[in-house]
Amino acid sequence: MNPMLSAESVSFHRDQRQILQDVSLDIRPGERVGLLGANGVGKSTLMRILAGAWQPSSGRVLVDASEVTYNRKGRDRVRSRVQMVLQEPDDQIFATSVAADVSYGPINLGLSEAVVRERVDEALDATGISHLREHVPHQLSFGQRKRVALAGALAMHPGVLLLDEPTAGLDPRGTRQLLDVLEKKSEAGTALLFSTHDVNVAALLAHRLIVLIQGKAYHGDISMLKDEAFVEAAGLELPWAPIISDVLHRDITMPRDLLA
Numbered sequence: 001m002n003p004m005l006s007a008e009s010v011s012f013h014r015d016q017r018q019i020l021q022d023v024s025l026d027i028r029p030g031e032r033v034g035l036l037g038a039n040g041v042g043k044s045t046l047m048r049i050l051a052g053a054w055q056p057s058s059g060r061v062l063v064d065a066s067e068v069t070y071n072r073k074g075r076d077r078v079r080s081r082v083q084m085v086l087q088e089p090d091d092q093i094f095a096t097s098v099a100a101d102v103s104y105g106p107i108n109l110g111l112s113e114a115v116v117r118e119r120v121d122e123a124l125d126a127t128g129i130s131h132l133r134e135h136v137p138h139q140l141s142f143g144q145r146k147r148v149a150l151a152g153a154l155a156m157h158p159g160v161l162l163l164d165e166p167t168a169g170l171d172p173r174g175t176r177q178l179l180d181v182l183e184k185k186s187e188a189g190t191a192l193l194f195s196t197h198d199v200n201v202a203a204l205l206a207h208r209l210i211v212l213i214q215g216k217a218y219h220g221d222i223s224m225l226k227d228e229a230f231v232e233a234a235g236l237e238l239p240w241a242p243i244i245s246d247v248l249h250r251d252i253t254m255p256r257d258l259l260a
Contacts, residue, residue: 001028002065004159004191005050005082010059011215012045019045021215022059027160027191032182034206035195038235041212043195044087047162050193052078064159080109083153084162089145090138098124098140098148099133105156123155127181143174150181161185163194167201179205199225199239211236 003026012020019042027033035043048054050061052068052075061068063081068074083105086092095101102123106116124130127147132140137148146166153161166182167175182205186192196202202209203222211218213234218224225231225239 003028003062004064005193006062006065007046007050007056008060008062010046010049010056010061012042012049012054013057018215020049020056020212023212023215023217024059025210025217025219027193029159029189029191030186032186032192032194032205032207034202034209035193035212036197036199036202036209036234036236037195037212039197041235042215043212044164046212047084047164047193047195051082051084051162053084079105080156081158082160082162083156083158085149085153085164085166087165087168089142089149092149092152093137093145096136097133098129098135098137098151101137101148102151102155105152109156119155119157120151123151126154126184127151128177143170146170146174146178147181150178154185158190160191160193163192165196166194167196167198175201197236199231199236203239 005027007023007025010020010023011018023046035046037043045054049056052061052070055070063078068078093101095104099120102120103116106119111119121130124133127150129144129147129151132144132148137145140148146169150166163182166178170178179201182192182194194205203225206222208219208221209224211220211224211234222239225236228238231238
């Protein structure tokens, strides 16, 4: 399958500091890609570049094999295909009701009232918050606000979802519920790129990994996190499931009940 979203030799500098260096990646329909790295390594920066919000210092981003342009028309094209969900839901939520917040994007696409209503209902149902549709978002719990932000992105029917630390601040139950939602969207064909510093969440959800170290991207699967020197250089920790699998010489599946 052809990539839905690509970066080709993307570099980014800010305040004379190089944050990303020659990063390339492809994301295809239905893939779940984990983006790992220590705090401050450039995960959020890369996501904002992939979402078309920031322009790279060099290199290019492609959506459906067409290069992203940084005028209004170009950004609107990216937003119709790529949606980013920020780590802090309060940075995205602004309306006075959950339904109004989730409907904002589809309304701006110029969709009919009936189609907007259908998309809102679908997104609220997918995230399990239909019963909160008339609630004031900022009166909800942190986990519920996370779901509102995700529902707003899903209502846009994106081909690619970019999720910045989607499980940060969630309790184990909230984490399990969110991972269920993301897996279902992936199975329906939505591509996912999610940043995290939780290697165990990555081991559970990702098909493959991209690890950022000093601005450079290293590609592989969960087995790359068995290398202690590599993990230390990345500022991460060893994931317990594949390590125990090696010790016992059999596959170990991580129980979601143990997610922190």
